[in-house]
Amino acid sequence: MERVKTGVPGFDDLVEGGIPKGYNVLLVGQPGAGKTIFGLQYLVNGANLGEKGLYVSLDSSNEMVKSQGRRFGWNVDGLESKGMLSFLRVPLDKPKINLFDILVDEVKASGATRLVFDSLVDFAINVDQFVVPLSPVGGPLADEKEQETVERYNKLRYSVLPATSEKDRAFYKGGSAKRITYLVINELSKLGTTNIIITDEKIEGEHFTVDGVSEYVCDGVIVTYNQLIGAKRARTLAVLKMRNTNNSPYIHDLEINKDGIKIKPAEEVYV
Numbered sequence: 440m441e442r443v444k445t446g447v448p449g450f451d452d453l454v455e456g457g458i459p460k461g462y463n464v465l466l467v468g469q470p471g472a473g474k475t476i477f478g479l480q481y482l483v484n485g486a487n488l489g490e491k492g493l494y495v496s497l498d499s500s501n502e503m504v505k506s507q508g509r510r511f512g513w514n515v516d517g518l519e520s521k522g523m524l525s526f527l528r529v530p531l532d533k534p535k536i537n538l539f540d541i542l543v544d545e546v547k548a549s550g551a552t553r554l555v556f557d558s559l560v561d562f563a564i565n566v567d568q569f570v571v572p573l574s575p576v577g578g579p580l581a582d583e584k585e586q587e588t589v590e591r592y593n594k595l596r597y598s599v600l601p602a603t604s605e606k607d608r609a610f611y612k613g614g615s616a617k618r619i620t621y622l623v624i625n626e627l628s629k630l631g632t633t634n635i636i637i638t639d640e641k642i643e644g645e646h647f648t649v650d651g652v653s654e655y656v657c658d659g660v661i662v663t664y665n666q667l668i669g670a671k672r673a674r675t676l677a678v679l680k681m682r683n684t685n686n687s688p689y690i691h692d693l694e695i696n697k698d699g700i701k702i703k704p705a706e707e708v709y710v
């Protein structure tokens with residue numbers, strides 16, 4: 440199995456040398472846990488190995504993402520001007536954005552084989568802004584009317600949320616945040632890139648993520664924590680799952696130093 444090295448010091452050893460090529464890996468974590476830095480580091484390291492990367496941001500400006508990298512001395516601007524790194528900010532103030540077409544176009548145009556999507560939560564909050572494909576995802580449709588709506592929209596290939604008629608609105612009531620999240624992940628996996636999909640952690644409850652579905656749909660899940668221990672916050676990381684991989688079962692220290700993120704071996708956590 441071909442594996443894609445993140446190059447984040449200490450991380451690849453936790454997953455048999457890297458993320459299996461073409462996988463969707465969810466990076467879940469609390470605010471400030473280091474998700475954006477991890478994602479950018481994955482792309483910068485790839486670019487330095489000759490693999491092109493695309494950073495898709497739904498909230499932060501490209502400048503905000505790049506400036507974090509510059510602080511660590513990463514050559515984000517040089518790599519961008521050589522076409523090894525691309526930054527796409529999806530505008531959230533323009534209605535009816537066809538995110539999926541944009542992603543397909545950008546992946547093609549950039550030649551990226553690594554992609555970071557930051558973040559699923561920003562997508563879900565702004566879902567009304569987006570055009571979402573309507574191919575039925577599993578399970579029989581409720582009735583003929585629903586079938587008709589799907590067929591009609593499938594002809595157009597995409598549909599717009601929120602629905603414009605009462606009839607469609609009724610249909611979309613069944614299109615929960617879970618389903619929409621499922622669709623996004625599904626679309627991302629069709630791109631052929633190896634993806635890190637960033638999302639927020641749900642603090643309470645049985646699920647790791649806010650949507651409660653992405654952790655099952657993705658091929659791998661990395662969890663980052665930014666927890667209060669005594670009077671100090673400590674960052675840690677764990678690999679919750681990675682299909683086809685004997686991944687580390689431990690919680691590892693995650694350090695952000697002048698060079699970026701570094702993951703420590705498990706032994707150091709327990710000394």
Ligand SMILES: Nc1ncnc2c1ncn2[C@@H]1O[C@H](COP(=O)(O)OP(=O)(O)OP(=O)(O)O)[C@@H](O)[C@H]1O
Pocket residue numbers: 468469470471472473474475476477507510511695696697
């Ligand atoms: N140059 C630096 N040196 C050390 N620590 C840094 C540096 N730059 C950022 N940090 C730490 O990293 C944190 C931000 O990391 P990052 O943006 O990757 O978090 P995140 O998980 O993406 O957060 P959010 O949920 O807000 O998007 C900052 O809050 C800061 O504590």
Ligand SMILES: [Mg+2]
Pocket residue numbers: 474475476557
């Ligand atoms: Mg972030």
